[in-house]
Amino acid sequence: MNNNEFDEAVAGFYKAATGSLRWVEALALFREAVSAFAVYLHAVDRTRDCVVFGYNASDMPAEAELDYIRTFHRIDPRARLLLQLEPGEWVHCWEHFDDDFVSKDRFYQDFLIPYGGRYVSAIQLVRDDSLSVILGVHRGLGSPRLDAGEIATCARLARHLADALDVQGKHLQLAQQGCVGIELLARLRAPVVLIDVQRRVRHANPAARALLARDDAIGKSGGRLRCHRPADDSGLSLALHRLLSTPDGDADAVDRIFLKARSASPGAVVGLYLYALRPKNILHAFGSETLAMLLIHESGSHLQLDPFLVAAAFDLTPAEARVAVATARGESPEQIARSHRISVFTVRAQLQVIFQKTRTARQQELISLLAALPMAALGLQA
Template sequence: MAAHDLLAVVDSIYAAALAPERWQEALGDLSVALGALGTTMIPLGLDGPLRALASDTLAEANADYQREWWRHDKASRRVLERGLRPGIVGTDRVVMTEEEIARDPFYQEFLRRHGIRQTMAAIAPLGQGRLLSIGVQRSLKRDLLQDEDVAALARIAPHLGRAIAVTSALAEARQMAGDLAEAVERLAWGVVMLSASGEVRHVNPVAGALLGDGLQVIGRRIEAAARDDDARLQGAIAAALPGAMPAAKGVLVRRPSGKGWLYAEAVPIRPKRDPLDFITFGAGGALLLIRTLDAAPRRVAHHLQEMGLTPAEARLAEALGQGGALKEVAEANRISYETARTQLRSVFAKLGIRRQGELMAIVMRLASTIP
């Protein structure tokens, strides 16, 4: 996928994060970029009919699915049965064999009737331990999905997960509020609104209570107290501002008080064309979302093993993902520094990442799915 195609899809996704009525349009944009027939979002693990959302091209198939065929969607059930976790991206062949597909009525009757040959999906957290499957549907007229197709969805998946988390949180806040502005005030997360140039325009009450211990506003700029943390924070903010290629990653911020770390994510707000919107927030900018982390981190090593890591690699990844330094983690696990480096390279390769910041984001997301 070309960089400009990726940016267009990411823009559409984050626009939907703040305006849920645009999710159908965003799913359509994702379908076009990936050369797919259409895209669906299906919540997993709910009793009764699964209330799926689909791009316009799959409207008829989605109605048919919700009417009766959700009962026969074996692939979606297996995602839960096999303990697949947020961050996983793959085709339906991960949970279904070709022999099963050849005799499965869901594939041979329902999917064929609607011109669908194959699905690839990204798994995202939906809050309260629930999962969401974002399924990209391949047309019967196309060949089976290839590794490069899965890789393209994997590049977008972190943005999907983040945007869905924002939508879910705002939806809960909007139940107690009349509009987006009031919802931001009631949001359980800290929210700092940044202008297109990165200046602080608004701080909601939760964020205001967190400032002064690890994060501070100086000269209309938000900064982290520790130099290394601030360098990562400014990089994340810069990547979310208009004109940049968004990088979906979180930043850990230490607090001088010794309390649990802060976890910050920057979500893009892209420029709008409407003149009135432009005068207000239409020039674009970013939302900096801030959450506190528990003093006693939730254990996620077993989830990391389910993602293909060995027990030793999972212990190392969990500790590093919670902010530990490689040398200290190696000593705590009674292994040499070189052995720890070798294990870390293996972790990066298996998870398809390159930096410890990305590992932190994965560990934090896994921890957020634990009830």
């Protein structure tokens, strides 16, 4: 990294702090400077277990961030290390978790590695009575971890980043709660809508807005979501009430419900995947109110299988979903092992779990099932 690149990155921090540059652009300069897979900057309110803000420049898809918020943050072995850091203190994952640990750990095997991640070096930039601001510099699978020279460069940049945050002061803490989740939904390829128990649409990402505008099987009227057929509309209302009316912590709480909605066109059906977003379970990333996240899957969109939707349909981990999609594309276990950089034994073990969860027994059955999304996944007939 030459002096000009360093100065450009530092200038980016102060531009972002004063609002003349987006933080994601400033972090992209940092990422390029050290050839990182991803650079994350986020703040956590430790007293409420709540994400206050989060920005990143990353090769990881938005689906990975959503999976992390909804599920995998609970089993991230690195989290406890990060929140225990003192201001200005660094931690490097490989000093705590060796290859043997990684090979057996669910977080690494089911989430981080399938999404392309591997190593992280992190520093606590700011720490007060409640707030921790963490910077993470990540290297991807197949890349070397940061060496001593690169860590020194990161440390120099981090000092300027901390100063820039100080310039920005409390502004970041006053950012709208829930913006972390909303921002990542905008980057999802799948149509996603956030709704409350009264079916009011709180947010729809671009893919969902385009789908709702067609107003076919499902649309929007008076700010509320509605289905074309009265029976489907009633089913949606009942599902939302069941999903969102149960108090947090209740043993009978339901976290996901799958439905179908028929369109005005003969035979056209969409699958509706409803998930409860309970603030305490998802780091308050979508605000302080319990909402439902609706993923919409149209018949015929199986032509480009999305591992994220396949995982949602069959309760697969990201690792299992990637293997399922590769299998549906006709890849052999040996080919999958090579492309995913895992052993054939691991692929075969994942396939057994996939067959069990999808209630199939052979590759051809799995291919047929995924080709019939969404209806086959929901156990419904069009």
